[in-house]
Amino acid sequence: MSVMKEIKDYFTEIMRLNYVQSLLGWDQEVNMMGYKTVEGRSEQSALLSQLIHQRLVSDKASKLIKEAEKRKDLNDIDAAMLREAKRAYDQEVKLPEELVVEITKTAALSQQVWQKARQNKDFKSFIPLLEKTVELQKEKAEKLGTFPDLYSTLIDLYEPSATYKWISNIFNPIKPKLTDFIKKLNTSSNKPDDSILRKKYDVDKQFELSVEIIKKLNFDLQAGRQDRSTHPFTSSLSSMDTRITTRTKEDFLNECIFGTIHECGHALYEMGIKKELHDTILGTGTSLGIHESQSRTLENFVGRSKEFWTYWYPTFQKYFPEILKNYPLEEFHRSINCVQPSFIRVNADEVTYGLHVILRFEIEKDLIDGKIQISELPEVWNSKFEEFFGIVPPDDAEGVLQDIHWGMGMIGYFPTYFLGTLFGAQIYNKALEERPNLPEEYKRGEFSGIVNYLRENVHQHGSVYRAGDLIKRVTGEDLNPDYFMKYIENKFYPIYGL
Amino acid sequence: MSVMKEIKDYFTEIMRLNYVQSLLGWDQEVNMMGYKTVEGRSEQSALLSQLIHQRLVSDKASKLIKEAEKRKDLNDIDAAMLREAKRAYDQEVKLPEELVVEITKTAALSQQVWQKARQNKDFKSFIPLLEKTVELQKEKAEKLGTFPDLYSTLIDLYEPSATYKWISNIFNPIKPKLTDFIKKLNTSSNKPDDSILRKKYDVDKQFELSVEIIKKLNFDLQAGRQDRSTHPFTSSLSSMDTRITTRTKEDFLNECIFGTIHECGHALYEMGIKKELHDTILGTGTSLGIHESQSRTLENFVGRSKEFWTYWYPTFQKYFPEILKNYPLEEFHRSINCVQPSFIRVNADEVTYGLHVILRFEIEKDLIDGKIQISELPEVWNSKFEEFFGIVPPDDAEGVLQDIHWGMGMIGYFPTYFLGTLFGAQIYNKALEERPNLPEEYKRGEFSGIVNYLRENVHQHGSVYRAGDLIKRVTGEDLNPDYFMKYIENKFYPIYGL
Numbered sequence: 001m002s003v004m005k006e007i008k009d010y011f012t013e014i015m016r017l018n019y020v021q022s023l024l025g026w027d028q029e030v031n032m033m034g035y036k037t038v039e040g041r042s043e044q045s046a047l048l049s050q051l052i053h054q055r056l057v058s059d060k061a062s063k064l065i066k067e068a069e070k071r072k073d074l075n076d077i078d079a080a081m082l083r084e085a086k087r088a089y090d091q092e093v094k095l096p097e098e099l100v101v102e103i104t105k106t107a108a109l110s111q112q113v114w115q116k117a118r119q120n121k122d123f124k125s126f127i128p129l130l131e132k133t134v135e136l137q138k139e140k141a142e143k144l145g146t147f148p149d150l151y152s153t154l155i156d157l158y159e160p161s162a163t164y165k166w167i168s169n170i171f172n173p174i175k176p177k178l179t180d181f182i183k184k185l186n187t188s189s190n191k192p193d194d195s196i197l198r199k200k201y202d203v204d205k206q207f208e209l210s211v212e213i214i215k216k217l218n219f220d221l222q223a224g225r226q227d228r229s230t231h232p233f234t235s236s237l238s239s240m241d242t243r244i245t246t247r248t249k250e251d252f253l254n255e256c257i258f259g260t261i262h263e264c265g266h267a268l269y270e271m272g273i274k275k276e277l278h279d280t281i282l283g284t285g286t287s288l289g290i291h292e293s294q295s296r297t298l299e300n301f302v303g304r305s306k307e308f309w310t311y312w313y314p315t316f317q318k319y320f321p322e323i324l325k326n327y328p329l330e331e332f333h334r335s336i337n338c339v340q341p342s343f344i345r346v347n348a349d350e351v352t353y354g355l356h357v358i359l360r361f362e363i364e365k366d367l368i369d370g371k372i373q374i375s376e377l378p379e380v381w382n383s384k385f386e387e388f389f390g391i392v393p394p395d396d397a398e399g400v401l402q403d404i405h406w407g408m409g410m411i412g413y414f415p416t417y418f419l420g421t422l423f424g425a426q427i428y429n430k431a432l433e434e435r436p437n438l439p440e441e442y443k444r445g446e447f448s449g450i451v452n453y454l455r456e457n458v459h460q461h462g463s464v465y466r467a468g469d470l471i472k473r474v475t476g477e478d479l480n481p482d483y484f485m486k487y488i489e490n491k492f493y494p495i496y497g498l
Numbered sequence: 499m500s501v502m503k504e505i506k507d508y509f510t511e512i513m514r515l516n517y518v519q520s521l522l523g524w525d526q527e528v529n530m531m532g533y534k535t536v537e538g539r540s541e542q543s544a545l546l547s548q549l550i551h552q553r554l555v556s557d558k559a560s561k562l563i564k565e566a567e568k569r570k571d572l573n574d575i576d577a578a579m580l581r582e583a584k585r586a587y588d589q590e591v592k593l594p595e596e597l598v599v600e601i602t603k604t605a606a607l608s609q610q611v612w613q614k615a616r617q618n619k620d621f622k623s624f625i626p627l628l629e630k631t632v633e634l635q636k637e638k639a640e641k642l643g644t645f646p647d648l649y650s651t652l653i654d655l656y657e658p659s660a661t662y663k664w665i666s667n668i669f670n671p672i673k674p675k676l677t678d679f680i681k682k683l684n685t686s687s688n689k690p691d692d693s694i695l696r697k698k699y700d701v702d703k704q705f706e707l708s709v710e711i712i713k714k715l716n717f718d719l720q721a722g723r724q725d726r727s728t729h730p731f732t733s734s735l736s737s738m739d740t741r742i743t744t745r746t747k748e749d750f751l752n753e754c755i756f757g758t759i760h761e762c763g764h765a766l767y768e769m770g771i772k773k774e775l776h777d778t779i780l781g782t783g784t785s786l787g788i789h790e791s792q793s794r795t796l797e798n799f800v801g802r803s804k805e806f807w808t809y810w811y812p813t814f815q816k817y818f819p820e821i822l823k824n825y826p827l828e829e830f831h832r833s834i835n836c837v838q839p840s841f842i843r844v845n846a847d848e849v850t851y852g853l854h855v856i857l858r859f860e861i862e863k864d865l866i867d868g869k870i871q872i873s874e875l876p877e878v879w880n881s882k883f884e885e886f887f888g889i890v891p892p893d894d895a896e897g898v899l900q901d902i903h904w905g906m907g908m909i910g911y912f913p914t915y916f917l918g919t920l921f922g923a924q925i926y927n928k929a930l931e932e933r934p935n936l937p938e939e940y941k942r943g944e945f946s947g948i949v950n951y952l953r954e955n956v957h958q959h960g961s962v963y964r965a966g967d968l969i970k971r972v973t974g975e976d977l978n979p980d981y982f983m984k985y986i987e988n989k990f991y992p993i994y995g996l
Contacts, residue, residue, distance in 0.1 A: 040736025
């Protein structure tokens with residue numbers, strides 16, 4: 001057996017254990033309600049982390065990688081496979097087994113405590129576990145030492161090669177531009193309002209409709225599911241089993257509809273990876289930024305377009321005739337493109353969204369640098385929120401407790417959300433250049449065109465190309481935030497009559 | 499660390515992997531609908547089996563067991579722990595890793611094929627996988643060689659120490675007694691009929707009601723769940739996470755109600771195991787026969803008693819007023835105790851149930867002895883069914899395809915179902931001797947009395963005592979089928995006015 005075949009098989013086993021680990025997490029978020037069940041699950045999850053760790057750092061892994069590195073004739077895929085195997089090995093070998101186990105155990109417990117704290121709007125109850133979690137992440141970053149600063153080391157776990165500085169150089173100039181743009185929209189005398197989305201929409205009907213939408217968007221229900229959970233997410237439990245979740249809110253239609261389209265975008269990425277890469281270490285999205293580019297393309301560039309709603313609005317009217325029968329499409333489209341400060345990131349419009357991310361990015365940096373204590377987080381959050389948006393969350397559930405990430409130890413994850421929007425805008429711009437008829441297709445309920453474009457250019461490659469290489473391959477240039485700014489100008493000035 | 503502590507911890511890790519394996523199975527039965535997902539899941543499941551196998555047969559396991567065997571001062575629990583560890587090691591070490599993996603992979607695939615075959619009433623499509631499954635089981639039995647005959651070796655996997663001969667000696671005399679008893683009931687001029695159970699009962703209401711019932715029966719929803727699946731089952735995903743499933747049929751109330759109470763009986767066993775044994779190799783029911791004794795006690799001795807329904811019937815009348823409002827309790831109780839031939843084992847009344855099991859027991863024996871070919875199964879089933887019950891299933895879904903067991907490779911499992919009834923009758927007889935007021939308590943909706951009796955005498959001990967020791971400990975004698983015969987005589991003669 002060739003060394004590359006051996007590496008492939010060895011890491012496929014590790015991927016399979018990762019999938020099993022993902023099922024433990026999926027099940028905990030989707031199914032497990034009883035508080036007594038948490039400890040057992042946390043032990044199981046920790047045990048799996050330990051097994052995965054042992055396999056990653058084994059002599060066999062090391063030997064295989066060294067041997068493969070001598071080979072000069074590797075094709076693109078084999079070279080990428082070796083690159084990712086080496087990256088996984090190099091990272092993991094620096095982490096003591098106890099730390100890996102402790103992090104997993106803490107995350108599983110923390111997830112449940114966060115859920116309760118959020119429910120009860122009680123940040124204090126979450127402090128001890130969050131403190132432990134952040135300390136563990138700092139310790140992890142120290143051990144890894146990928147970059148001189150801890151925060152960059154953590155970011156690199158989600159967006160390989162990205163650093164605090166690189167992201168700052170992108171976010172810093174765009175922050176005032178966004179703020180100015182929002183101010184400009186505010187001068188409009190014809191602002192859309194979203195009160196129509198805040199009527200009472202039967203939650204089961206919302207869910208049913210969301211399944212109709214994902215089917216039409218090429219989500220393969222033979223290779224995945226949609227369920228409900230506290231925090232919507234996408235999870236791959238094998239290369240042929242990608243599951244998304246959504247949540248419904250009776251008095252805010254966006255929550256379920258755009259949440260679903262968003263997760264569907266993630267799922268299509270995983271579902272579109274070519275067979276050759278299935279269950280291998282390359283058989284997943286290449287970075288969280290690129291992943292998010294796919295979800296936000298579907299959610300916003302496609303899902304909030306006039307053409308998309310030209311097709312879907314009659315169906316919505318059929319589902320909710322009492323509310324929508326006499327409400328014109330034009331106005332509905334304006335209402336889903338209402339730009340305004342809001343508390344919850346995942347429900348934010350596409351213009352203010354970036355600021356939600358930048359806010360977290362700045363807080364994370366200070367948190368990791370020790371400039372903020374955990375106990376100060378609500379205060380810091382609220383005052384920064386006022387600075388960014390001019391409003392203060394009514395409670396911590398709508399503020400610092402809204403997201404699961406920090407509790408799960410995922411620090412450095414947030415910036416990838418806005419990077420994703422920027423990657424996405426650039427790729428979608430290219431897609432429209434190459435296939436200008438796409439929006440016309442949406443009007444007829446045809447979404448294979450855009451999905452196939454993304455599949456061909458992004459999805460199929462899994463992790464073969466790093467984010468930086470991929471964006472250049474697809475669009476011919478490095479990440480360039482101007483595409484996003486141009487996109488929002490072209491879209492929102494007309495909507496706001498400016 | 500003492501050697502017993504080491505054994506405990508070592509096998510706790512194995513138990514945790516088993517729990518994870520159970521989650522893979524639970525998820526597949528409850529959640530996974532897409533046919534494309536099956537292969538990936540089957541690979542994951544096989545990988546886990548392999549890891550579990552490797553740990554069971556490791557040098558470390560062998561060394562620990564040998565060392566512990568030198569100790570003369572073991573208490574009851576430690577001695578039992580060593581006994582079970584040794585049993586697990588001795589069995590597993592005889593099985594080649596490839597065989598273990600192959601069996602798991604085949605079972606995961608087979609489960610899905612069975613579901614489809616059953617749905618389509620198409621036995622033929624199931625033949626190849628079933629043939630493979632049975633061959634693998636025969637191979638497994640040959641390697642194990644626990645008893646000279648293969649079938650006893652397989653039975654022993656589910657009911658330790660039970661053999662074909664021992665079970666035959668119990669079943670053979672009871673078979674004609676049951677047949678005679680049924681004939682006797684048939685002479686009644688006042689037979690109950692169950693048409694009231696076959697009206698149209700809203701399935702969601704049935705499910706809701708079933709949750710009310712299990713709550714009242716002390717099922718702890720903080721340490722478990724109830725879901726729906728094709729075939730009802732109980733699965734422990736840790737010592738604090740026991741899940742049951744049920745199925746609903748609009749036009750047959752029994753399916754959901756008695757199925758739920760049955761699985762609840764299994765769950766209470768797992769939930770009642772004392773903390774000291776949690777997640778250890780002793781932290782599960784001691785044999786499938788004893789397990790079934792707990793489920794059938796709840797389902798039948800408690801759940802089909804007049805006193806139980808004195809409490810529950812008004813609630814049922816509230817749930818289904820159109821059907822039950824004017825139907826008297828007396829008649830309803832008679833209808834759920836209608837003894838008659840039927841096709842589906844899990845829905846059978848408590849008298850004919852034993853014959854369903856004996857039929858499978860006889861077929862399994864011939865199957866393993868090679869006296870029947872897989873392709874002949876439907877024919878053999880149907881002709882035997884006519885011989886036992888005087889009726890022939892209309893199709894294979896109501897015949898040979900109704901149960902999942904053979905497809906999953908669980909041959910030797912069926913006899914434990916009727917053994918369970920017999921164990922249960924004997925234990926319940928003792929419970930009533932010691933606490934004659936129990937039935938009066940049911941009338942008031944109090945079920946803690948019976949549950950605590952079972953917890954104290956059976957549940958808490960997990961696998962500390964083998965079935966044979968336990969029955970003697972609780973009742974003072976060996977398994978004695980007379981208690982069951984006496985029970986049905988005392989119960990059904992009055993119902994049938996004989």
